[in-house]
Amino acid sequence: SKLLNKEIEGALILDPEKVGEVSVKVAKILAPEREKLKLLPELEEVQKLALECTECGWCNRVCPNNKPMMEAVVAAGTGNFSNFEELYLNDVCYSCGRCEQECERELPLMSMLAKVGEKLAKDEKFNIRAGRGPVQDVEIRRVGAPLVLGDIPGVIAIVGCSNYPNGGKEVAEMAKEFLERNYIVVATGCGAMSIGEYRDEEGKTLYEQYSGEFDSRGLLNIGSCVSNAHISGACIKIANIFAKKPLEGNFEEIADYILNRVGACGVAWGAYSQKAAAIATGVNRWGIPVVVGPHGSKYRRLLLGRTDKKETWKIKDLRTGKIMDGEPAPEHLIYAAENMEEAIVMTAKLCIRPTDTGKGRQIKLNHYIDLYKRYYGILPPDIHLFVRNEKDIPITYKKDVKEILEEVGWEPREIPQEPSLMGMDGD
Ligand code: SF4
Numbered sequence: 001s002k003l004l005n006k007e008i009e010g011a012l013i014l015d016p017e018k019v020g021e022v023s024v025k026v027a028k029i030l031a032p033e034r035e036k037l038k039l040l041p042e043l044e045e046v047q048k049l050a051l052e053c054t055e056c057g058w059c060n061r062v063c064p065n066n067k068p069m070m071e072a073v074v075a076a077g078t079g080n081f082s083n084f085e086e087l088y089l090n091d092v093c094y095s096c097g098r099c100e101q102e103c104e105r106e107l108p109l110m111s112m113l114a115k116v117g118e119k120l121a122k123d124e125k126f127n128i129r130a131g132r133g134p135v136q137d138v139e140i141r142r143v144g145a146p147l148v149l150g151d152i153p154g155v156i157a158i159v160g161c162s163n164y165p166n167g168g169k170e171v172a173e174m175a176k177e178f179l180e181r182n183y184i185v186v187a188t189g190c191g192a193m194s195i196g197e198y199r200d201e202e203g204k205t206l207y208e209q210y211s212g213e214f215d216s217r218g219l220l221n222i223g224s225c226v227s228n229a230h231i232s233g234a235c236i237k238i239a240n241i242f243a244k245k246p247l248e249g250n251f252e253e254i255a256d257y258i259l260n261r262v263g264a265c266g267v268a269w270g271a272y273s274q275k276a277a278a279i280a281t282g283v284n285r286w287g288i289p290v291v292v293g294p295h296g297s298k299y300r301r302l303l304l305g306r307t308d309k310k311e312t313w314k315i316k317d318l319r320t321g322k323i324m325d326g327e328p329a330p331e332h333l334i335y336a337a338e339n340m341e342e343a344i345v346m347t348a349k350l351c352i353r354p355t356d357t358g359k360g361r362q363i364k365l366n367h368y369i370d371l372y373k374r375y376y377g378i379l380p381p382d383i384h385l386f387v388r389n390e391k392d393i394p395i396t397y398k399k400d401v402k403e404i405l406e407e408v409g410w411e412p413r414e415i416p417q418e419p420s421l422m423g424m425d426g427d
């Protein structure tokens, strides 16, 4: 009773059975009082509050995503809540509260948004595949060879936080693009949830359209954000199972194997916590590149390659010990894309690896060219860097690519059998 009468701030109960009983009883007694605290303003009240807006524009100015909060408030003042609804739907506004903090009229913008979204929230029902945990050795055995040879163009890991630059729909669209192109898509945490929020015309989510197998066109929910370790774990297993690389005390050799052979790329579209930045750079250490969203540049660490410095792409063939001209594959380790289209193109490019077979390279370049043409309207200007010999040129783009190769004075080059950066100068 002292607790309920607010005579004490709290109570420490060490008996686990008693604590269960007390907490349920206290919660039941407090429920009517808490009910009042949860009340959002009524819609009429939202409209009335909105009329107090001075149109100072500060809410828009401080919004990290430049979302039109002022316009939504002004429209709400006339009884039109559609702009608020647009902000609410698809997580376009991620309720960071920055606008509310800055509002000179101290309007409760988050409560106003929540009230307008209340009726929409009731209809929001999602489907998500259960988080499955690590990729098993048997699954790796099945797809390891096509992955290392390039027949499966890559593994795309959709990871990161939910403060997307333009709502969560883009995450599902990126996943769809790669699934349709036979990549394996693995997802964790917020990314995995966002994928489950969007349905096609038939009302199906991507989880219902694609299998959950770790195979070409498979869409896997690996688990929560901390399950990201299982994604790098899958790449490590490829090195262990296929190349018999010992796991213990062998970080450098395995990372070198992944960097040069396993076409995996992470996409962290929402950038929020330092933890997310640490995860991205953590997988970089294993040789896996990551594309981050526009806010990712605020982490203040990008690892960008220089294609203009040919001498930095030298590679060693472990089989012969020869140092030879390599290629920017992968070109970057952390890259911030400004929009979804740029991210899709870059992700496809960052799956190219020096060990791709001619057929594998054709498949990867076909996707890269196709996507580049769709979003930029031209052929990729750096395509010549990824053509090692004529067998690499995708048949559908043979004529166009050959024209570029002639223009830049391209020459075929030797392909390393066991490409590695170990034992090079500066290693
Ligand atoms: S809550 Fe944050 S994201 Fe939403 S409109 Fe305000 S400042 Fe922008």
Ligand code: SF4
Residues within 6 Å of the ligand: 052, 053, 054, 055, 056, 057, 058, 059, 060, 069, 070, 073, 099, 102, 103, 104, 105, 106, 107
């Ligand atoms: S900051 Fe407040 S008063 Fe200023 S435009 Fe935005 S909602 Fe209106």
